[in-house]
Amino acid sequence: MKVAELTTSEIRSHLQSDFGLNLRLGTFTVRLHSNLPDLPRLLGHLYAEYPLTPETDYADFHIRINWEGIVRRFFRPQVQFWIDEETPFSPFPADTALPFLEWGLNWCVAMRAHQYLMLHSAVLEKNNKALLLPAWPGSGKSTLCAALCHRGWRLLSDEFALVRPISFALVPFPRLIPLKNESIAIIRAFAPEAIMGPEYPKTRKGTVCHVRPPVDSIERAEQTVQARWIIFPKFQTGAETGLQPLAKTRAFLKLADNSFNYEQIGLRGFETVAGLIDSCDCYLFQYSDLEQAMAQLNALADGLI
């Protein structure tokens, strides 16, 4: 069953019930509770294609987003993020509930999913080979990722490369893609068919707007894939688009530096990064024009480079 099969009213009922709304997000199940009035409509729109799991199924994360006190419901309304009945963050403005839900869920995964090597990286697949785009904020990773997944690449994740140790398989976690500031208009123009949520101004990262992954990416969220390319993207206004081969030792250091848990998982982290590097061609990638970037990455995937 998908979220789209529920009415907004039914989503609200689930969110307010003891069992919550059990969303299957790739490899994880999230049990979500909330009494916020706008969240059911937003979830119905942006999570429409995501599967629901039975109430009795195991959930990896139990999340609750609720009003913070009676007074705060009327005066500068704030809401609180709960994970397993704990509140790791300060309350946040109620009109940014969706960005905070997304961000909070990222935090939960980064803190707990140590069965994987977790890289701060987008992952896309074409011809059964995965492309990793590891990068820290401001590099144009999400823009590139949103563009690629609307031009025939399957999205495994915008934010997390989840890598299984030993097999080095990349595990899909196709979440909403958060675009920031100028990227929002760029993707609206580049992929008018993209399904996007409301714009949230005044977040810590400026204006944020979420893009729903294409249906195919959500439906194939059980299919792991092996990495073939590791490309460190960098958006640079006016720069000529180009791939520059990167030595494996340098790529190793950059990839480890992009990991959420490389040091925590010890030897497994080293071996997993080494395995990824061994199986991939590594590049630095500078771009300023999305069409040129698409052409170059498609040529790489099609074996033309």
Added chain:
Amino acid sequence: MCFYQSPSFLYRWRFNRECRVLWRCSDDECIVYNASSSQTHYLNELGAEALRQLEHRSFNVRELIEHFSTQYEVFSSDAEALRYVRKLLSDLDDLGLIEPYSE
């Protein structure tokens, strides 16, 4: 005191036996993972060569300079080489990969 007679110059250095390291090398550069500290280190060509040699036997500064001089044509036994090797050994010591010892 003459530089060559300073105590640090006379130290012998050996691989830290508490360490278990794994290597990943490409071209002339290496990544070394120290499983004992869970730390990862980048070593350039000379750093990697020094650690490799120290894994097998102990060296003092003079012996390591001599080794580099025979291994690499461009490496000469001058004061700059001495400073470089002393710094290299000091860095490897700081990383816990080698240790001084006396026979």
